[in-house]
Amino acid sequence: NAGVTQTPKFQVLKTGQSMTLQCAQDMNHEYMSWYRQDPGMGLRLIHYSVGAGITDQGEVPNGYNVSRSTTEDFPLRLLSAAPSQTSVYFCASSYGTIGNTIYFGEGSWLTVV
Amino acid sequence: AQKITQTQPGMFVQEKEAVTLDCTYDTSDQSYGLFWYKQPSSGEMIFLIYQGSYDEQNATEGRYSLNFQKARKSANLVISASQLGDSAMYFCAMREGAGNMLTFGGGTRLMVKP
Numbered sequence: 001n002a003g004v005t006q007t008p009k010f011q012v013l014k015t016g017q018s019m020t021l022q023c024a025q026d027m028n029h030e031y032m033s034w035y036r037q038d039p040g041m042g043l044r045l046i047h048y049s050v051g052a053g054i055t056d057q058g059e060v061p062n063g064y065n066v067s068r069s070t071t072e073d074f075p076l077r078l079l080s081a082a083p084s085q086t087s088v089y090f091c092a093s094s095y096g097t098i099g100n101t102i103y104f105g106e107g108s109w110l111t112v113v
Numbered sequence: 114a115q116k117i118t119q120t121q122p123g124m125f126v127q128e129k130e131a132v133t134l135d136c137t138y139d140t141s142d143q144s145y146g147l148f149w150y151k152q153p154s155s156g157e158m159i160f161l162i163y164q165g166s167y168d169e170q171n172a173t174e175g176r177y178s179l180n181f182q183k184a185r186k187s188a189n190l191v192i193s194a195s196q197l198g199d200s201a202m203y204f205c206a207m208r209e210g211a212g213n214m215l216t217f218g219g220g221t222r223l224m225v226k227p
Contacts, residue, residue, distance in 0.1 A: 031213040042117075042204050042217030043158075050212060058214065090158060094213035102148065102213045104158040 003027070006091050006105035013081040013112045021076040021108050023091030029103075030096040032074040036060065036087040037107075043090060049074055050096065081112045116140065117207050117218035125224050126195045133180070134190040134221045136205030142166075145209045147188040149179065152202040152220075161203075164188055192223075200225045 007022045023032065033048035035058075045058030049068040063085060065077040074093075078085060091105040118137045126132040138147065149161040164172045164179045172179040180189040192199055202222050206215040 033213055033215075035215075035217075040220075042206070042219050043215070044217070045214055048212070048214050088156065092213055092215075096211055101160055101163065102208075102215065104150075104160075106157050109156075 004091055004093050004103050004105040006089075006108050008108060009106065010109045011111070013078070013110065015081060015083060015112060017081050019078050019081065021078075021089055021091075021110070023074045023076065023093075023105060024072050025074075025091075025093040025103070026072065027093065027103070028071060029093035030071070032068065032091065032093045033058070034064070034066065034074070034076045035090045035092065036085075037090065038087050046076065046089075078110075083112045086110060086112045115218075116216045117205055119205055119218035119221050121221045122219070123222040123224065125226055126192075126199075128197060128225055128227050129194055131191060131193045132195055132223065134192070134203050134205075134223065136188045136190065136218060138186050138188060138205075138207050140186075140207065140209055142209045145207055147179070147181070148206045148208070148215065149177070149188075149190045150204045150206065151199075152204060154201070158204075162190065195225045197225050197227060199223060 004025045030051050034046040035043035037043045047066040049055045089108045094102040145166045147164045151159040162174045162177045164181045176193045178191045202220045204220045205218040
C-alpha cells in the first residue's frame, strides 16, 4: 500500500518553464487536493477535486492548472513558473465522508530561479 | 478574518512534562472537523488527532488529546509526557463540510528540552 505518492521530490525550474507535479493514490479516494507551504507558514489550498472529471479552485489557484481524468491521479501543472511559486507542494487524499483521516504525500520541494 | 488562529509561534517544554498548544477557529458551519498535524524537520505532514464538531467526547490518541471547547471555538492539543522526538512544527486545521479541503493555522514550533 503506497498511500499518496508525489513526484518529483525536488525540482529546480527556470522562470517561465512549465512542469507537472504528479500525485497518485492507491486507496480509491474520491477527494484529492493540492496545497502549497511557504516558509514559516501553514498550508494553503491551491486546487481540489471531489472525483474524476471534477475540479475546483482553492485559495491560491493562480498560475496552476489541474485535471482529474482518473480516480488515482491528480497532477498539478505550473504553466509558466515564477519565483513566487518557490514552495513545498503537498498532495492530499481522502474518502468523501466527514471524519476520515486525510492522507498527505511527502511533499515536493520546488525552487524557481 | 483568520479561520484558524494559533497564537503561539514557538514554545519550549521540558522533557516528560505536558504541554498545551492553542488553536481557535472561526466558522458558521454546524458540521466541521478539526485536525492536528505534526511536521518534523524532514517536512512530512503527520496526522495526530481529529475532532468532529458533533463528537461529544474529546478525542484522544495515545499521548495526544484534544481539548475541544465548542462554545469558545477552541481545539487545543495536549501532549502528555513530552519526548525529544516531539520537537516539530504543529499545525491546527479545519475542514468545513465534507471533502478534504483544509484551512491551516500558522503553526506552533515546539521545542522539547532535555
